[in-house]
Amino acid sequence: MNYWLMKSEPDGFGIDHLQARPKRTAPWDGVRNYQARNFLRDGMRKGDLAFFYHSSCAAPGIAGIVKIVRAGYPDHTAWNPDGEHFDPRSSPANPIWYMVDVQLVREFRHPITLAALKQHPALRHMKLLQRGNRLSVLPVSAPEWNTILKMEKSARQP
DNA sequence: GCCAACGTTGGC
DNA sequence: GCCAACGTTGGC
Numbered sequence: 691m692n693y694w695l696m697k698s699e700p701d702g703f704g705i706d707h708l709q710a711r712p713k714r715t716a717p718w719d720g721v722r723n724y725q726a727r728n729f730l731r732d733g734m735r736k737g738d739l740a741f742f743y744h745s746s747c748a749a750p751g752i753a754g755i756v757k758i759v760r761a762g763y764p765d766h767t768a769w770n771p772d773g774e775h776f777d778p779r780s781s782p783a784n785p786i787w788y789m790v791d792v793q794l795v796r797e798f799r800h801p802i803t804l805a806a807l808k809q810h811p812a813l814r815h816m817k818l819l820q821r822g823n824r825l826s827v828l829p830v831s832a833p834e835w836n837t838i839l840k841m842e843k844s845a846r847q848p
Numbered sequence: 849g850c851c852a853a854c855g856t857t858g859g860c
Numbered sequence: 861g862c863c864a865a866c867g868t869t870g871g872c
Binding site for chain 3: 849850851852853854855856857858859860
Binding site for chain 3: 697699723745746747750804823824825826
Protein backbone atom coordinates (compact mmCIF):
# COMPACT_ATOMS: atom_id res chain seq x y z
CA MET A 691 0.00 0.00 0.00
CA ASN A 692 1.15 3.50 -0.81
CA TYR A 693 0.43 6.87 0.71
CA TRP A 694 -0.40 10.10 -1.09
CA LEU A 695 -1.41 13.71 -0.64
CA MET A 696 -4.07 15.31 -2.82
CA LYS A 697 -4.70 19.03 -2.99
CA SER A 698 -7.98 20.77 -3.52
CA GLU A 699 -9.29 24.25 -2.96
CA PRO A 700 -12.00 24.11 -0.29
CA ASP A 701 -13.97 26.80 -2.09
CA GLY A 702 -14.25 24.52 -5.11
CA PHE A 703 -14.26 21.02 -3.66
CA GLY A 704 -13.35 20.73 0.01
CA ILE A 705 -13.52 17.85 2.43
CA ASP A 706 -17.02 18.94 3.45
CA HIS A 707 -18.17 18.46 -0.13
CA LEU A 708 -16.82 14.91 -0.06
CA GLN A 709 -18.52 14.29 3.28
CA ALA A 710 -21.85 15.29 1.72
CA ARG A 711 -21.54 12.93 -1.25
CA PRO A 712 -23.41 9.64 -1.50
CA LYS A 713 -21.18 6.99 0.08
CA ARG A 714 -18.82 9.90 0.84
CA THR A 715 -17.24 9.04 -2.51
CA ALA A 716 -16.30 11.22 -5.47
CA PRO A 717 -14.16 11.12 -8.60
CA TRP A 718 -10.95 13.15 -8.33
CA ASP A 719 -11.21 14.76 -11.74
CA GLY A 720 -9.78 17.78 -13.48
CA VAL A 721 -6.08 17.09 -12.92
CA ARG A 722 -4.28 18.55 -15.93
CA ASN A 723 -0.63 18.07 -15.15
CA TYR A 724 1.35 15.17 -16.58
CA GLN A 725 3.33 14.31 -13.47
CA ALA A 726 0.20 14.27 -11.34
CA ARG A 727 -1.59 12.33 -14.07
CA ASN A 728 1.10 9.67 -13.94
CA PHE A 729 0.59 9.26 -10.20
CA LEU A 730 -3.16 8.89 -10.73
CA ARG A 731 -2.84 6.50 -13.66
CA ASP A 732 0.20 4.44 -12.76
CA GLY A 733 0.92 4.94 -9.09
CA MET A 734 -2.29 4.74 -7.16
CA ARG A 735 -3.83 1.41 -6.31
CA LYS A 736 -7.22 0.61 -4.89
CA GLY A 737 -6.88 0.66 -1.13
CA ASP A 738 -4.14 3.30 -1.01
CA LEU A 739 -4.66 6.12 1.47
CA ALA A 740 -4.21 9.84 0.89
CA PHE A 741 -4.27 13.03 2.88
CA PHE A 742 -6.90 15.53 1.72
CA TYR A 743 -5.08 18.86 1.59
CA HIS A 744 -6.78 22.23 1.44
CA SER A 745 -4.86 24.73 -0.68
CA SER A 746 -5.31 28.37 -1.64
CA CYS A 747 -7.30 29.23 1.45
CA ALA A 748 -6.97 31.06 4.74
CA ALA A 749 -5.45 28.10 6.60
CA PRO A 750 -3.87 25.68 4.14
CA GLY A 751 -3.26 22.20 5.53
CA ILE A 752 -4.35 18.59 5.84
CA ALA A 753 -8.07 18.27 6.50
CA GLY A 754 -8.48 14.50 6.62
CA ILE A 755 -7.88 11.10 5.09
CA VAL A 756 -9.36 9.52 1.98
CA LYS A 757 -9.09 6.04 0.50
CA ILE A 758 -8.62 5.26 -3.17
CA VAL A 759 -11.65 3.11 -3.94
CA ARG A 760 -11.16 2.97 -7.71
CA ALA A 761 -7.77 3.00 -9.42
CA GLY A 762 -6.95 5.26 -12.37
CA TYR A 763 -9.42 5.46 -15.26
CA PRO A 764 -9.90 8.01 -18.06
CA ASP A 765 -11.09 11.45 -16.95
CA HIS A 766 -14.17 11.93 -19.10
CA THR A 767 -14.54 15.57 -18.07
CA ALA A 768 -11.84 16.23 -20.68
CA TRP A 769 -14.34 15.22 -23.37
CA ASN A 770 -17.07 17.66 -22.43
CA PRO A 771 -16.74 20.77 -24.61
CA ASP A 772 -18.93 22.73 -22.22
CA GLY A 773 -17.00 21.76 -19.10
CA GLU A 774 -14.21 23.76 -17.55
CA HIS A 775 -11.81 20.81 -17.82
CA PHE A 776 -12.29 20.25 -21.54
CA ASP A 777 -9.22 19.23 -23.50
CA PRO A 778 -9.84 18.66 -27.23
CA ARG A 779 -6.69 16.52 -27.52
CA SER A 780 -8.21 13.84 -25.30
CA SER A 781 -10.70 11.30 -26.62
CA PRO A 782 -12.24 8.03 -25.40
CA ALA A 783 -10.00 6.17 -27.87
CA ASN A 784 -6.92 8.06 -26.71
CA PRO A 785 -7.49 9.49 -23.25
CA ILE A 786 -4.82 11.85 -21.98
CA TRP A 787 -6.10 12.56 -18.49
CA TYR A 788 -6.98 10.16 -15.69
CA MET A 789 -8.81 10.23 -12.40
CA VAL A 790 -9.43 7.99 -9.40
CA ASP A 791 -12.38 7.66 -7.05
CA VAL A 792 -11.80 8.60 -3.43
CA GLN A 793 -13.87 7.87 -0.35
CA LEU A 794 -13.70 9.88 2.82
CA VAL A 795 -12.20 7.88 5.66
CA ARG A 796 -11.99 10.54 8.33
CA GLU A 797 -12.16 14.30 8.60
CA PHE A 798 -9.69 15.76 11.11
CA ARG A 799 -11.34 17.63 13.94
CA HIS A 800 -8.16 19.69 14.09
CA PRO A 801 -6.64 20.05 10.63
CA ILE A 802 -2.85 19.94 10.50
CA THR A 803 -1.85 23.31 9.13
CA LEU A 804 0.91 23.87 6.63
CA ALA A 805 2.64 25.98 9.26
CA ALA A 806 2.63 23.04 11.68
CA LEU A 807 3.95 20.67 9.03
CA LYS A 808 6.79 23.08 8.30
CA GLN A 809 7.73 23.18 11.96
CA HIS A 810 8.17 19.43 12.35
CA PRO A 811 11.81 18.36 11.90
CA ALA A 812 10.85 14.86 10.68
CA LEU A 813 8.98 16.38 7.73
CA ARG A 814 11.88 18.49 6.50
CA HIS A 815 12.17 16.50 3.27
CA MET A 816 8.49 16.06 2.59
CA LYS A 817 7.73 16.73 -1.09
CA LEU A 818 4.88 19.04 -0.17
CA LEU A 819 7.29 21.32 1.64
CA GLN A 820 9.97 21.55 -1.04
CA ARG A 821 10.31 24.93 -2.63
CA GLY A 822 8.32 25.59 -5.74
CA ASN A 823 6.32 22.41 -5.49
CA ARG A 824 2.98 22.80 -7.22
CA LEU A 825 1.94 19.21 -7.89
CA SER A 826 -1.63 18.52 -6.87
CA VAL A 827 -1.00 14.80 -6.33
CA LEU A 828 2.09 13.78 -4.38
CA PRO A 829 3.49 10.62 -2.81
CA VAL A 830 3.98 10.60 0.95
CA SER A 831 6.49 8.26 2.59
CA ALA A 832 5.35 5.85 5.32
CA PRO A 833 7.43 7.60 8.02
CA GLU A 834 5.98 10.96 6.99
CA TRP A 835 2.48 9.52 7.01
CA ASN A 836 2.95 8.15 10.52
CA THR A 837 4.49 11.35 11.80
CA ILE A 838 1.48 13.33 10.60
CA LEU A 839 -0.94 10.83 12.13
CA LYS A 840 0.82 11.29 15.46
CA MET A 841 0.57 15.05 15.12
CA GLU A 842 -3.14 14.73 14.51
CA LYS A 843 -3.58 12.39 17.44
CA SER A 844 -1.85 14.71 19.87
CA ALA A 845 -3.89 17.64 18.56
CA ARG A 846 -6.97 15.58 19.30
CA GLN A 847 -6.01 14.46 22.81
CA PRO A 848 -3.79 17.15 24.26
C1' DG B 849 -3.17 41.59 -4.95
C1' DC B 850 1.62 40.29 -5.21
C1' DC B 851 5.11 37.42 -6.57
C1' DA B 852 8.17 33.28 -6.91
C1' DA B 853 8.40 29.06 -9.09
C1' DC B 854 7.34 26.06 -12.33
C1' DG B 855 5.00 23.86 -16.64
C1' DT B 856 3.60 24.52 -21.34
C1' DT B 857 3.58 26.54 -25.80
C1' DG B 858 5.33 27.88 -30.04
C1' DG B 859 8.63 30.34 -33.07
C1' DC B 860 12.92 29.60 -34.97
C1' DG C 861 16.43 21.38 -29.40
C1' DC C 862 16.55 26.03 -27.51
C1' DC C 863 14.40 29.57 -25.12
C1' DA C 864 11.30 33.53 -24.44
C1' DA C 865 6.64 34.37 -23.45
C1' DC C 866 2.85 33.13 -21.20
C1' DG C 867 -0.30 30.77 -17.91
C1' DT C 868 -1.01 28.55 -13.50
C1' DT C 869 -0.28 27.40 -8.73
C1' DG C 870 -0.39 28.62 -4.18
C1' DG C 871 1.52 30.92 -0.04
C1' DC C 872 1.49 35.19 2.02
